[in-house]
Amino acid sequence: MELIFEISEHGRRGFIPPKLDVESYDLPDEFKRAEPPRLPEATEGDVVRHYTNLSRLNYAVDVGFYPLGSCTMKYNPKLNEYASSLDGFSKIHPYQDVSTVQGALELMFNLQEDLKSISGMDAMTLQPAAGAHGEYTGVAVIRAYHEYKKDFEKDEMIIPDSAHGTNPATASMNGYKAVEIKSDKNGMVDIEELKKIVGPHTAGIMLTNPNTLGIFDENILKIAEIIHGVGGLLYYDGANFNAIMGKVRPGDMGFDVVHFNLHKTFSTPHGMGGPGAGPIGVKKFLEPFLPVPTIGKKNEKYFFDYSHKHTIGRVRSFYGNFSVLVKAYAYILTMGGDGLKRASEMAVLNANYLKAKISETLEVPYNTRPCMHEFVATTEPLLEHGVKALDFVKRMLDYGVHPPTVYFPLIVHEDIMIEPTETESKETLDKFVEIVEKIAKEAKENPKLLQEAPHITPVRRLDDVRAAKQLILRWK
């Protein structure tokens, strides 16, 4: 498709600003822009067509099955979109007097309370803008806590080798050394190894549970004991919360800090990569360290609570991604406690069903117990046919489904990581299994079909290497 700049024509306009209805003020020339930016010049029709056609090149949850492991691409209810677009939510200013935005504060307060119930934590902030932002905030809280206790020795954050890249990156940003802990043969944290590496330097551990293999770490209580034993804290990466709602709470497992990905577990849309929202919850003793403000309630009035004594400060402007919060809150109201539990149950059921079916075709490592909401398979045996995991999933595009995550977690070679979510039906899963079987057969009979895939997409396999070498990062 042409770029919007390529259909631009000097003199065209897509929007006419309001007429000036007061006297005009002319800025002194020294301030004025010499040359206008080369923005597109197009009619409203041109712009609408351009973006409509672009959108039709996209795969999306509204288009089909999206089993992208770790990303929880569940269906995003339209009710939530509508609710967040109400004028009373979308057209309000963060600095309005609180008396004029009580409904907004009530919603945020309720959401804090609900997330506390779901996670078993004692205090929440809704401020972080995404999962990694929640991680950043949570680890900053941990750091502030240790510093408050004058425990300046603690400079290491333990992170499993199966962890998401944001975990070690977050540790670094907070000035911690990321210490990798190996997984054992069951895909869980190696307890013996853990005992060896913990010590006075241990600020804490960052864990997802279930982890990125979709495996629930059964030793979690033991891990908590070990970490707490050396004065460290446990951070829960909530990206996989969709597996455990109504089943177990991070707060009860010993975690001190937890983040949610509202854009995963609570069905707010991913928006081509964002915005999300990554609220964090903490145990009581960490509440004074939370960023300000949180939302409080007194005498049936809601207010911004700036009273956190040892606050880490702010991690962004204002109070969080409010309209994302509205969507998540609408979702919680709709689902209720019973519905959230059922969501986790069906998510886990779907993953186990798919695992059972797919393990007939592909190898599934660590396959000794039920998985949780996702699982990892590998196409490693197909390497002998010259077929890589990437080839395998690119071929899926020809069959009209979105591929699972590939090459993550790093500890399984040629892995594909499949998370069906609870909103997908058995028929959809069965169709996916059929596709996997077909492709596995093709891999042996006609590997070229995979190596050169995809064939019928809007563009075919793109040259990543060229992109990184000949850096064209903008139109000129």
Place this chain on the structure above:
Amino acid sequence: MELIFEISEHGRRGFIPPKLDVESYDLPDEFKRAEPPRLPEATEGDVVRHYTNLSRLNYAVDVGFYPLGSCTMKYNPKLNEYASSLDGFSKIHPYQDVSTVQGALELMFNLQEDLKSISGMDAMTLQPAAGAHGEYTGVAVIRAYHEYKKDFEKDEMIIPDSAHGTNPATASMNGYKAVEIKSDKNGMVDIEELKKIVGPHTAGIMLTNPNTLGIFDENILKIAEIIHGVGGLLYYDGANFNAIMGKVRPGDMGFDVVHFNLHKTFSTPHGMGGPGAGPIGVKKFLEPFLPVPTIGKKNEKYFFDYSHKHTIGRVRSFYGNFSVLVKAYAYILTMGGDGLKRASEMAVLNANYLKAKISETLEVPYNTRPCMHEFVATTEPLLEHGVKALDFVKRMLDYGVHPPTVYFPLIVHEDIMIEPTETESKETLDKFVEIVEKIAKEAKENPKLLQEAPHITPVRRLDDVRAAKQLILRWK
């Protein structure tokens, strides 16, 4: 694609109705439905995906150039969509007390006034739901007028052979004999012929001007004189109004009744075939015959005016397609008198430009004067290569543009009728010309390419004959 019924699974639900919060009342069994209708059973996600994917199979103005002659597929501004969706317009009931809907009435009143200005008529009704419905209403007014004058002899409606099918059909529905009048060599009403067929039986004539060939009938004043001379009335089919705004008014040309297609000239979207809106305007002496109610204004208050003494009654429930009227009104406000005039000018400019370019490739009959907003070309010479107009335009689908109208008007063989509208750019027209040239070349070199076209659409050429023979009109 699967039908929504084919993805249905017993027990699934896409919407949960409100809970019963009053005591339940049980209808006696005799009234109750024995077997539920076999409606789809699907989740919200299933339904959203189904319709999202269906929509992506559609061509639309938001997708590309749509030069469908006679249909005025201009760009439909998003502002108008937004305005009509405002709660204060969309969530009001037609029987609310008028004091509670003054804004709605004001809008309708203003629209009546604006359309009067644009057309040169004295009174308007906004009630008709489409162009043909406007025709029906207008001809009913003419009939009522003749009957009121006890002129029961008048039983013929004169209609040019180039007319749209709705014109003769409308005449019939109103109990008139449709009398066809031939076009002369210039594509205009044959005046000599007209003189011959008029007489005491002549109730009136239905004309589009410019007509469906895109030709402005220069003899219009003469025609008016002839028809009025025998006591007949002139009906203006406003489908082609987009050619003449700010240039000439039907009321000034001698027309007694005129309809507008708000869904053409005033940019309200066509909605896959409707809804439209077909307001009609009449001269003062016909006002008593208009359907009731129209909108009146007295002492700055708006009211429903039921005072039309000889009203034909109603042609539908309530007052018209109100939300379509909101869009048209928003369009008129945005364009203003100056903008509407410019719209017609650019529509005519685009058509003449395209005609000049395309006449280098295809034959353009009646090409002695400037055309108005559209023109007709013919692929007749390609018949010798076995290529029909239908083949020619089906091939356009492969090039990603929507074909013009074909086989209408009936008086030109193998014709294609092209209406670019004013919202299309020169670049778009130039690309279209290129495509026409390419296809014309292909027609000679490789006619099969056209005969078997389209090749790359979601489905290929469909079997109309089979559809009409093996009547499958519903899923079972």
Place this chain on the structure above:
Amino acid sequence: MEPYIPHTDQDLKEMLDVIGVQNVESLFSTIPSEKRINSIDLPDGIDEFGVLSKLRKMALTNASADRYAFFMGAGVYNHVIPSAVNQIASRGDFYTAYTPYQAEVSQGTLQSLFEFQTMICEITGMGIANASMYDGASSLAEAVLMASRYTQKYKALVADTIHPEYLETVKTYVAGPKIEIEKISHDSDGKVSLNDLKSKIDDKTSCVVVQYPNFYGIIENLKAIKEISKDIIFIVVANPISLGVLEAPGKFGADIVVGDGQTLGIQMNFGGPSFGFFAIREDPKFVRAMPGRIIGETVDVDGKRGFVMTLQAREQHIRREKATSNICSNHALGTLYASIYLSLVGPKGLKEIGELNISKSHYLLKRLEETGHFVRTFSAEFFNEFVVKTDLNVSKMNKALFKNGIIGPLDLSKIEEQMKDQLLFCATESNTAEEIEKLISVLEAI
């Protein structure tokens, strides 16, 4: 104006050059100069913000259902609409498409219309449905015309309990073909008088028309009517949202079922647009007399399933003055709303919604009766509307309600003069118990 028109000065120049004229003006030379005008007597165009400010102001003066509770029905109803309906139907790929003349690039439209036809058949219990008419009233008018066209008889018997505006519309439409309309009266229970019906049937009779539930909310006895009217074409005007609980008209032998689709997921819109539906019994001869577009299934050259407009030989663009109707543009977008709505609610939801309407309206009636100010006018069973006579001053009552955020019932005397102090109340699934109690408390305080 400019944001919609792309022509730059440069474009203009180049294009005029190609055409070979000096200016745009000269393209209009074929218009008789003595009638030419130079401008339209309207203000100049204004910017988007200005337009929206004006329109928003107008919209805000209207009392709308987001701020008021509605107890008014009478042909247009305030139902709950799933959020997904509007969000999908407002995709430009749907609403900016034309009639699907080019089937290959219109399968979205065509398949959805085919599915719609099926859904209409299912809920009405009929065999064939078209792809929509303008509204319920004009659908009915077309049904009456079709009956005469098919039977070549020219007397239609119409229950006087159908919506008054539908009756007026029919009366307009029959003027051309000169069909006589005879009204059938109703009994004191609010149902069609079977005796009156019996007495009026003769061999000029083309059809009998009843509404189900009727204008007063009463559920007509279709079975008895069919038994009396026998071979005469039986036309039923149905409220589709009631058909999840009420037996399908097709089951009682209806020949044509028409109605308005507003209740299926479409906003009230001050009365329009919604769409009219039109269904008939399965009959290959009968269908050829049917008005409107019909979508059929077929295959493409590769044998792949696809959908096209079919039986077009009935229509105006082919048959011209002999067409079954002059209808061209229909109300396809409305059918999309209905299809999405029906797909979401499903058979179970439609039934539950029907039951909610019944329970809410009956509870409302009970509470009204308890105030001592309202007495039912008709005794027969009803769906979500009913008529009561009141001893309160109607206009005072409705004003008091309005002040309290309630749009009250329809004052029937505004529609039929002799129905003084008679009110048509409506309650749907959207009326909460809280709203009903509020209404009652306002009434009690008058």
Place this chain on the structure above:
Amino acid sequence: MEPYIPHTDQDLKEMLDVIGVQNVESLFSTIPSEKRINSIDLPDGIDEFGVLSKLRKMALTNASADRYAFFMGAGVYNHVIPSAVNQIASRGDFYTAYTPYQAEVSQGTLQSLFEFQTMICEITGMGIANASMYDGASSLAEAVLMASRYTQKYKALVADTIHPEYLETVKTYVAGPKIEIEKISHDSDGKVSLNDLKSKIDDKTSCVVVQYPNFYGIIENLKAIKEISKDIIFIVVANPISLGVLEAPGKFGADIVVGDGQTLGIQMNFGGPSFGFFAIREDPKFVRAMPGRIIGETVDVDGKRGFVMTLQAREQHIRREKATSNICSNHALGTLYASIYLSLVGPKGLKEIGELNISKSHYLLKRLEETGHFVRTFSAEFFNEFVVKTDLNVSKMNKALFKNGIIGPLDLSKIEEQMKDQLLFCATESNTAEEIEKLISVLEAI
């Protein structure tokens, strides 16, 4: 809950059979039983109408810009948004897509981000832009981190005229890598004190940060600042909607330009989400220190142009603890709003909008001064905000305004205690003359 979960009892049974377990419960057997719970302490789910009724009630208690005139800015602004922006951006094909990991089926996302990067470069006058950060404040924090990472120097000079919340955010972020923040004061005209700046630069200095226009609306003298700060990394926080009229920071030698995108077609949303933008000078080495996703152009195997995420070796999923940032999800949807907005307004529109902001705010100032109750605090040139000191009781004043449908200016004492009786007023192209006169008349009546 049910409308989102498809599992029927039949499905459940069949699936459990395949898995080979008795019930769903047993799939959770790996969770330590002593910590298992059986339910969540929350009410059961409610239906759509019920949810919407609750939420609508909450929304209605908020005073929103469709019913109130806003004279408040301070980082979030009430601008006019073309209707087309929201209508296109709310296509599910966009907002329900994930990060474009599979480029072949994500060209819509990727091309639009590539176009966005270009637009950001154009308005800021920079060479390279990323595909977004969370918001303006976190973008700035990341810019400060990047400066230290790149220079290996650990002192940042930050103008005390930047948005206070941005400053707080930066302070949080520098705690980990231990970057020292030193504030630069401002002169009485409201601009950065060049003397103070000069005095504080030393060879530990990694960067200097200024905001343009600054928190008080003042247009900083970027040229002079650059001259003083020379090779130190020059970070400018810019309001993008001002850049149609104000000279681009890139023209003054900015190394990094960040800011918040809310002003480009995004609703106020109570402060979020919008998006942060992040642009740098064109420099193949510098770009490798940049945080966030970057989209690049390439070709497919057939040579057709396409777009992919590139330079991913900087990012957390590849580089893990050595990544340039931990950012993963960004705010891509916000960039879509901005891209559509900028495409619609174009260069001419952006300029006109900037001019409108300038004229409206200057007119507002003049009218305020004429009341005799307001005196300007800073004398330098401003864009659409300015600070005045008032002799009115601020809380009384804002209450009076609110009663009259106006959300008044920001009381700066709420943000900085020492700024008692100082108000930050804002006027944009959305504030009509009528609104301004209304404001004045209310103020005069106090």
